[in-house]
Amino acid sequence: MSSDAPVDARAPGQKTFFGHPRALSTLFLTEMWERFSFYGMRAILVLYLTASVAEDGLGISESTANAVYGTYNAMVYLMALPGGWVADRLLGARRSVLWGGVVIAAGHYVMAIPARWSVFAGMTLIVLGTGLLKPNISTMVGGLYDRDSPRRDAGFSIFYMGINLGAFIAPLITGFLGEKVNWHLGFGAAAIGMTFGVLQYVLGRRNLGDTGDRPADPLLGADRRRALTRIGVAVLVLLLVLAVLAVADLFTVNTVVNSLTIATVVITIGYFARIITDREISSTERSRMKAYLWLFVFAAAFWLIYDQAGSVLNLFAADRTDRDVLGFTFPASWLQSVNPILIIIGAPLAALLWLRLGHRVSTPVKFAVGLVLNGLSFVLMAAAAQAAVGGDLVSPWWLVAVYAIQVAGELSLSPVGLSATTKLAPVKYASQMMGLWFLATAVGDAVGGQVARLAETWPEPTYFLAFGLASVALGLGAVMFTRHISRLMAGIH
Incomplete structure (x- = not known):
């Protein structure tokens, strides 16, 4: 069986x-x-x-x-x-x-x-x-x-x-x-x-x-032994590199973080290059992969902002919000539960909306909506940060509203991206494309972690407003390229 x-x-x-x-x-x-x-x-x-x-x-x-x-x-x-x-x-x-x-x-x-x-x-x-x-x-x-x-x-x-x-x-x-x-x-x-x-x-x-x-x-027989040998060698090389860094007093948190960020981006570029230049895929499949590259960049930009909920926004909740309720100061991390409960409520509604709209709204437009909403959430955060200037504590409802806007953006982009991944995948790489979709989150989070360093050195309102407007601008730019991306998708909606 x-x-x-x-x-x-x-x-x-x-x-x-x-x-x-x-x-x-x-x-x-x-x-x-x-x-x-x-x-x-x-x-x-x-x-x-x-x-x-x-x-x-x-x-x-x-x-x-x-x-x-x-x-x-x-x-x-x-x-x-x-x-x-x-x-x-x-x-x-x-x-x-x-x-x-x-x-x-x-x-x-x-x-x-x-x-x-x-x-x-x-x-x-x-x-x-x-x-x-x-x-x-x-x-x-x-x-x-x-x-x-x-x-x-x-x-x-x-x-x-x-x-x-x-x-x-x-x-x-x-x-x-x-x-x-x-x-x-x-x-x-x-x-x-x-x-x-x-x-x-x-x-x-x-x-x-x-x-x-x-x-x-x-993998069987010699192929299995060869693969296990290569894995063993790779692990030994990694350990050797770590040992050299330690001896040279370079094995620091920042060194590791920066190296892993670079590795994530390089692996992603190599992965796309391998697929797009593969002579065994058809011209139609290659065109669809070029369309997917656009969607991948949009998704990475989305997660760059969205996943700061657990870092920059979490610290804002701890330091800038009034969490006192009837004499009890609730933990800042409790606000991390807002996102999933909103997804549970909103996911069926989003599914119904996309079903009703059918093919009248294309995949690139849905991605653009996600980017714009994500950007607007940071514009709202800029207003919250401005209200907290001078040490004043603001209502946690600011963050609830920000998360609600972000969830609306996620429901516009994430499930649509999963579907587009399966539809645009070349036959030869069908089983690997879901891993490529995960890479969009990896790149967004890795680069986002570096971007989030600026939150400590820039004024908070400036930080949120700059990246919020950048996401809105990227979303509006995505709308302008909708027809081009749709043509590259070659009949896939």
Whole structure:
């Protein structure tokens, strides 16, 4: 039997999960707990990095902390590429998800250790584990259905709800524990959440049937040994480089962050060059990839601003907002729960809107709307920052409004981008294109981490207004190129 044979939820005696294969509940809960751990840790990361040593933090400058945060997010998405390859060629999706979850949990437990080194060692493990789990669990969800099943999209919608449910709950728990009790206790809560995810995944494996049980295109014999040898050599070279940097006293946080940012951009350029110059793809496919390059740049620019919610905006929440409610000062990280709850509310409405509009609004225009809304959110933040000049605390409702505008932009761009990725992909690279879409987030976050350094040196109103207007201008420019991009898409809407 094929390893991706779909599980039939309608078979006699087969238990279902909201009318879907029972296996979906196992994957739903695994992803929910993984996102709980990811967003729970992320909600307090920058706050911990910038907290003074007297407050049990690391006392890192805001500019460096913002860059670390952006690079960390970038590496999570960048590792989806090798993570997908490992599943396809070596382990299979099921074992990749299991080992990914174990490594993620280990990373969070390391971060729970009250030592200065633990945060960076833990983040490294989380990045590696997420690279194994994140892309492959989505592949397994797809494996539960026939390709043309009308229930497939509904299944992914339920799965998507799990992502945002975990992201909503996490900051409320880790934020309270981290900010009010102890930072490492907050990281420990994220570790426990991921442990729950791994345990229920193991207990629910009987529901999965053969889904993801074997690699889709396994390496065998000499090819497998050659691949493992190359991986081993690459790891040794990396360790050697790190050792040289350490000996030369160059192994600093900023050196690592800057190097990873450059690597992310270079890898992305190389990836696009490889596909577009491939002589085996047709002229139509090459044209569509050129259109996709435009969309990729727009998406990267979008995430550059959007993902500053956990860094620059999180620090603004901590330092510039009045969070006192009836004598209780709620944790700044609680505002990180606003985004996912708004997505849960808005996603069905956005899906209905795009269904009603049909092909009357093209993909490039939807991307442009996302960029404009994202920019307007930062223009609004400029007004909030101006109101806080002089040390006045502003209402947290400013941030709620900013997040609401950003979520509207995300729902205009993100799901549309996922769909465009699958439609514009050359046949030869169909299985790799989702990794390329993740690279847009990686590039946006990596460059955004560097851009966010300016938030400490520029006046806050100037920072938000400059990048907000830049995003609006890029969105309006995208509208001007809509016809050109649509022609390059060669019949794809």
